[in-house]
Amino acid sequence: xxxxxxxxxxxxxxxxxxxxxxxxxxxxxxxxxxxxxxxxxxxxxxxxxxxxxxxxxxxxxxxxxxxxxxxxxxxxxxxxxxxxxxxxxxxxxxxxxxxxxxxxxxxxxxxxxxxxxxxxxxxxxxxxxxxxxxxxxxxxxxxxxxxxxxxxxxxxxxxxxxxxxxxxxxxxxxxxxxxxxxxxxxxxxxxxxxxxxxxxxxxxxxxxxxxxxxxxxxxxxxxxxxxxxxxxxxxxxxxxxxxxxxxxxxxxxxxxxxxxxxxxxxxxxxxxxxxxxxxxxxxxxxxxxx
Amino acid sequence: xxxxxxxxxxxxxxxxxxxxxxxxxxxxxxxxxxxxxxxxxxxxxxxxxxxxxxxxxxxxxxxxxxxxxxxxxxxxxxxxxxxxxxxxxxxxxxxxxxxxxxxxxxxxxxxxxxxxxxxxxxxxxxxxxxxxxxxxxxxxxxxxxxxxxxxxxxxxxxxxxxxxxxxxxxxxxxxxxxxxxxxxxxxxxxxxxxxxxxxxxxxxxxxxxxxxxxxxxxxxxxxxxxxxxxxxxxxxxxxxxxxxxxxxxxxxxxxxxxxxxxxxxxxxxxxxxxxxxxxxxxxxxxxxxxxxxxxxxxxxxxxxxxxxxxxxxxxxxxxxxxxxxxxxxxxxxxxxxxxxxxxxxxxxxxxxxxxxxxxxxxxxxxxxxxxxxxxxxxxxxxxxxxxxxxxxxxxxxxxxxxxxxxxxxxxxxxxxxxxxxxxxxxxxxxxxxxxxxxxxxxxxxxxxxxxxxxxxxxxxxxxxxxxxxxxxxxxxxxxxxxxxxxxxxxxxxxxxxxxxxxxxxxxxxxxxxxxxxxxxxxxxxxxxxxxxxxxxxxxxxxxxxxxxxxxxxxxxxxxxxxxxxxxxxxxxxxxxxxxxxx
Numbered sequence: 001x002x003x004x005x006x007x008x009x010x011x012x013x014x015x016x017x018x019x020x021x022x023x024x025x026x027x028x029x030x031x032x033x034x035x036x037x038x039x040x041x042x043x044x045x046x047x048x049x050x051x052x053x054x055x056x057x058x059x060x061x062x063x064x065x066x067x068x069x070x071x072x073x074x075x076x077x078x079x080x081x082x083x084x085x086x087x088x089x090x091x092x093x094x095x096x097x098x099x100x101x102x103x104x105x106x107x108x109x110x111x112x113x114x115x116x117x118x119x120x121x122x123x124x125x126x127x128x129x130x131x132x133x134x135x136x137x138x139x140x141x142x143x144x145x146x147x148x149x150x151x152x153x154x155x156x157x158x159x160x161x162x163x164x165x166x167x168x169x170x171x172x173x174x175x176x177x178x179x180x181x182x183x184x185x186x187x188x189x190x191x192x193x194x195x196x197x198x199x200x201x202x203x204x205x206x207x208x209x210x211x212x213x214x215x216x217x218x219x220x221x222x223x224x225x226x227x228x229x230x231x232x233x234x235x236x237x238x239x240x241x242x243x244x245x246x247x248x249x250x251x252x253x254x255x256x257x258x259x260x261x262x263x264x265x266x267x268x269x270x271x272x273x274x275x276x277x278x279x280x281x282x283x284x285x286x287x288x289x290x
Numbered sequence: 291x292x293x294x295x296x297x298x299x300x301x302x303x304x305x306x307x308x309x310x311x312x313x314x315x316x317x318x319x320x321x322x323x324x325x326x327x328x329x330x331x332x333x334x335x336x337x338x339x340x341x342x343x344x345x346x347x348x349x350x351x352x353x354x355x356x357x358x359x360x361x362x363x364x365x366x367x368x369x370x371x372x373x374x375x376x377x378x379x380x381x382x383x384x385x386x387x388x389x390x391x392x393x394x395x396x397x398x399x400x401x402x403x404x405x406x407x408x409x410x411x412x413x414x415x416x417x418x419x420x421x422x423x424x425x426x427x428x429x430x431x432x433x434x435x436x437x438x439x440x441x442x443x444x445x446x447x448x449x450x451x452x453x454x455x456x457x458x459x460x461x462x463x464x465x466x467x468x469x470x471x472x473x474x475x476x477x478x479x480x481x482x483x484x485x486x487x488x489x490x491x492x493x494x495x496x497x498x499x500x501x502x503x504x505x506x507x508x509x510x511x512x513x514x515x516x517x518x519x520x521x522x523x524x525x526x527x528x529x530x531x532x533x534x535x536x537x538x539x540x541x542x543x544x545x546x547x548x549x550x551x552x553x554x555x556x557x558x559x560x561x562x563x564x565x566x567x568x569x570x571x572x573x574x575x576x577x578x579x580x581x582x583x584x585x586x587x588x589x590x591x592x593x594x595x596x597x598x599x600x601x602x603x604x605x606x607x608x609x610x611x612x613x614x615x616x617x618x619x620x621x622x623x624x625x626x627x628x629x630x631x632x633x634x635x636x637x638x639x640x641x642x643x644x645x646x647x648x649x650x651x652x653x654x655x656x657x658x659x660x661x662x663x664x665x666x667x668x669x670x671x672x673x674x675x676x677x678x679x680x681x682x683x684x685x686x687x688x689x690x691x692x693x694x695x696x697x698x699x700x701x702x703x704x705x706x707x708x709x710x711x712x713x714x715x716x717x718x719x720x721x722x723x724x725x726x727x728x729x730x731x732x733x734x735x736x737x738x739x740x741x742x743x744x745x746x747x748x749x750x751x752x753x754x755x756x757x758x759x760x761x762x763x764x765x766x767x768x769x770x771x772x773x774x775x776x777x778x779x780x781x782x783x784x785x786x787x788x789x790x791x792x793x794x795x796x797x798x799x800x801x802x803x804x805x806x807x808x809x810x811x812x813x814x815x816x817x818x819x820x821x822x823x824x825x826x827x828x829x830x831x832x833x834x835x836x837x838x839x840x841x842x843x844x845x846x847x848x849x850x851x852x853x854x855x856x857x858x859x860x861x862x863x864x865x866x867x868x869x870x871x872x
Contacts, residue, residue: 011733040717045555048725055722056734061714062722063558064734065551066581072548076555076563079539080513084559084715105544263512263537270560270713274510274680276537282676285504285532289494290323290671 002038004029009059014050018208020197021051023171024118028089029058030174031181042085045074047094050125051118051197054089068098071106074113082112082258083268085185092119096132096152103154107161110189111257114181117154117192118171120199121206128202138205154194155236155248159229165191166232166249170215171198172208176245183247189256196243211243218246226250296326296351298483299360300432303344303375304367306337313425314345315495315666316446317432321349322495322668324442325488329782330495330666331357331858336520336604342370351488355632355667356782359862362483363435365428366391372398379403384481386431386473388424406435406477408469417468418461430466434473438485440466494669498636498662498779501674502592503528505640506564507536508678511590513556513563515541515549517571520605521663522594525566546571550578550591557582557589560685560713562644566592568660569611570601576618579653583623585723586701586709586748588647588683590640594658595778597856606856607660609778609829613837615655616807622745624707624752626654627807631781633667634674635804641678646758649683650751651711657806659829661858662779684710686719694718699730703743707750752808759805761813766792766799772872773821774800775847776828777835779858784827786861787868803835815843825849825871827864 007029015021032042039060046052048067055062061084065073070090078086088095095103095117106113122140123129130140130147133154137146158166165187169177177195184191196215198207218224218235225231232249258264266272275282302314311332318328329348335341348357361378364371366387376397379385384404387393388411395405408431414423426447433443447462496504503525506514516526530540539556543549549565556563567575572593582589593615597608615627626646630639639656647654691698691712698719702709709730712719723732727741735741765781766788776784781802791798801817803809818824818839826836826847831854836847849871853859 038717039720040715043559043714044722053734056724058722059720060722061720062724062732063555063585063714064722064724064726065554066577066725069547069551069578069581072543072551073555073558075541075548076513076515076552076557077559078555079541079552080556080559080561080563081715101544102548105548261539262534263539266537269512269537269539269556270715272512272537274562275508277535279677282508282536285507286494286671286674286676289496289500290492 002033002036004033006039007032007059009057011057013057014053016201018200019050020120020171020199021054021118023174023177024051024116024195024197025054025057027169027174027177028116028181030178031185034178035182035185037085042087043077045070045077045086045088047090047099049091049094051089051091052094068094069102070094071099071102071113071115075106075109075111078112079258079261079264079269081268081270082264083271086113088113088115090117092117092121092131092133093123096154104157104161106190107158107163107192109257110164110254112189114184114187114191115193116181117194118197119154119194120197120203122199122203124199124202153236154192156233158192159233159236159249163192163249164189164251164254165247167191167193167247168245169193169195170211170245171195172212176217180246187250188252188259189254196245214241214243215245216242218244218248293482293484295484295486296349298349298362298436298485299358300347300349300363300365301344301361301375302365302428303342303371305339306334306341306343307339308367309425310343310345310367313429314347316450317429318347318666319495320429320433320442320446321347321438321485322493323445324439324485325490326351326485327353327668328495329354329357332664333857334605342368342374344371344375349485355785356861358786359860363432363481365432369393376401376403382482384435386428386435404480406473408473410469413468413472414465417464420461423462423465426462426465427469430469431473434470435477435481436483436485437479439487440470442487492671494671495666496633496669497664497666498630498633498658499524499594499664500528501633502636502640502656502658504674505637505678506590506644507532508676509562509641509644510680511562511564511644512537513539513553513561514565515543515552516565516567517543517546517549519568519571521596521660522566522568522571522592524663525592546574547578550575550589553589554578554582554587557587558585558714564590564592566594568594568596569598572611572618580619580621580623581725582653583619583625584725586651588651588654590643590647590654590656592656592658594660594663596660597854603856607829607858608854608856609659609780610831610854612657612777612806612834615657616838623748624650624652624755625807626650626652626755627657628654629657629777629804629806630662631778631802631804633669636662637674639804645679645681646755648685649681650755651683651708652751657778659778684708686710686712688716691716691718697731700732701728701730701744701747703730703747706754707747708754756808756810759808759810761810762817763802763804764799764817765802767797768799770797770799770822772796772798772823772825773818774798775803775818775824775826775835775839776800777803777806778829780827780829783859783861784864787864790861790865809838809842811842814839815845818843818845823848823872825851825868827851827859829853829859
């Protein structure tokens with residue numbers, strides 16, 4: 001039986017004391033154990049940033065890629081070996097800023113990736129510049145007069161791009177976040193888990209104290225129908241005194257990208273022989289040029 | 291007058307959208323089926339309709355590697371085609387055109403060029419019921435005028451239109467026959483340039499891009515991602531066409547950045563994966579090239595060069611990226627660069643790139659170019675031996691991994707610099723690796739000593755690989771007055787130029803470097819040591835190969851022949867420039 005200690009790594013996190021990444025890290029490991037997944041059955045793919053160091057602190061297959069390119073690397077990995085669970089962990093700058101095009105494409109592609117975006121609404125590792133999800137007027141090292149842009153709404157954008165699993169978690173509630181990740185791991189396509197996460201050093205605005213009383217679970221409302229896209233759009237706009245967390249939208253009716261690729265019906269690409277046909281059939285290719 | 295047999299050039303010319311390329315290629319295919327050798331040159335503008343395009347077919351009874359500047363028969367689909375190309379037609383040559391074009395035959399006669407009006411549109415309407423078949427009429431007319439075999443044209447029509455049904459095939463056959471007989475009856479043997487079908491074993495008509503894709507397939511490439519960009523995208527399209535039959539996953543990615551990162555993700559999992567682009571797309575891939583270098587992931591990247599910088603000449607030809615390939619991405623890391631110069635070398639470079647990438651666990655770049663990518667050439671069927679060797683390098687098997695007693699070290703320090711590779715998914719070899727500098731286990735590390743060790747380890751692979759890189763290729767007599775240094779498709783026209791020089795009594799030879807990086811310094815020095823006069827021939831402004839060779843061998847190049855107008859060199863151009871530099 002897999003247990004939490006199987007995921008223990010000799011590396012210790014470099015995160016600041018009280019960083020929201022700890023909650024995400026713990027929730028992820030808990031979700032993996034409760035899903036019965038062994039470390040060799042998953043691959044954690046990240047980009048660059050504080051949160052992107054997570055695979056380095058976890059005993060599992062891991063690949064730390066480039067800033068913003070997480071989903072592109074993960075897409076190739078998933079197509080090459082869909083026998084592995086592919087999980088992305090990266091920040092809001094990586095996921096929504098530098099990787100914006102990849103984000104929209106991964107959503108509409110519905111590739112089988114669980115995508116955990118560690119959204120602290122600030123650039124931490126480069127020491128406090130505003131991010132794509134920082135609010136209008138956010139004062140930071142690169143916006144001393146306040147950010148002029150308005151923030152990116154990942155949930156609404158994922159809905160608009162025909163996402164099939166769109167959720168928000170909160171790193172202050174490890175139990176709930178672990179549940180969310182487990183649900184995402186079972187989803188047949190791309191699953192977004194946008195996680196509200198305090199950056200205790202560079203973003204005092206979204207502290208535990210500010211977020212905790214505001215978040216509420218949409219699944220606590222028996223009338224909330226997470227398969228209703230209109231309701232989900234309305235929920236995605238909610239922000240301020242009350243902030244919804246949980247599965248905002250989910251449909252299992254859409255096949256994952258990899259389910260529709262002919263070559264992958266024979267099993268993971270990496271398990272297939274180098275040449276899938278007898279030599280004589282390849283020789284026939286020359287006929288095309290006669 | 292004595293007829294010149296099986297040695298001539300046809301030029302199909304008109305607007306984009308008139309089917310110039312498909313018509314030209316169809317005619318070229320018919321010539322190959324008639325046992326002749328051909329070389330096709332495609333020239334087109336960056337637009338979908340209009341403009342001025344041409345497809346030039348050099349045909350001979352011996353193997354040819356290039357086009358040249360003389361045209362014997364121009365098939366003109368517009369007035370502009372005649373205005374543009376009349377000067378290229380040899381005295382005694384001719385122009386086939388539809389009389390609807392209202393050509394002034396006096397302008398042709400002044401250059402001793404014959405006018406061959408053929409009512410292509412009328413024939414297409416009358417025999418086929420559709421003006422669109424005037425292209426077919428043109429091929430029938432070209433065959434008739436040169437006395438070539440109509441049956442070879444017919445066989446290509448049957449193959450090309452077979453998918454559209456028997457009615458379309460029949461109509462096209464009737465159109466071709468009508469135009470053929472019209473020309474035979476009206477112009478008989480007015481043209482002294484003639485074609486005569488020959489008995490020969492079947493030959494392929496295949497371009498660099500096609501041969502490259504075929505080589506990659508045979509190497510076991512199973513994942514191809516790309517973003518369309520001329521002239522690289524036909525490779526992605528080729529794989530998309532064949533993916534279902536041969537178990538390939540192709541991905542038209544959101545951009546070039548995604549394409550190469552997907553390839554890296556797939557290769558990290560253990561799949562042979564490739565992307566194909568052109569210089570501008572490659573520019574976007576540069577960051578990820580470094581990722582592959584740092585994490586030691588074997589990937590293959592094709593850069594089919596076109597003129598730069600920025601968007602450059604979108605549909606045209608240049609070899610301006612050689613030094614860029616050498617240094618692309620920040621920092622220093624090993625990479626392999628192969629620059630094929632012929633169709634068969636494209637095939638060879640493709641499978642070797644995969645073997646070298648996996649053996650040395652680094653990116654391998656195939657540096658192709660627009661001329662090579664697009665130009666089809668007749669090739670003996672057995673030139674491409676499909677059963678290519680596959681060497682996956684130090685890849686640990688499941689059985690070997692089962693025996694592991696210690697924690698797996700992805701980036702273990704070894705004398706060769708190559709660390710035995712485990713694919714993710716084995717319970718005994720769970721590891722993470724990072725684009726950050728890392729230790730032997732792949733974990734992020736800022737230790738100065740480990741940084742030095744890992745840099746040394748990676749760079750050792752380069753020296754290990756250098757020993758394996760091939761010596762330059764040699765063409766021509768061993769003793770020569772002039773030795774030409776070249777790379778890429780410039781080899782083709784240069785080979786023709788050298789043949790002419792030797793025939794004229796000036797001994798000349800060629801040293802072609804295909805294994806560009808790591809440069810086999812000793813082998814290159816050896817190949818150039820005896821050169822009396824060394825001239826580098828390159829399709830770029832500054833002579834990049836000359837720079838590279840001088841930097842690493844210390845050998846000074848005596849002269850440069852360059853061209854950077856977007857059009858490939860011709861043998862005539864090389865010979866005329868030789869007078870200036872020699």
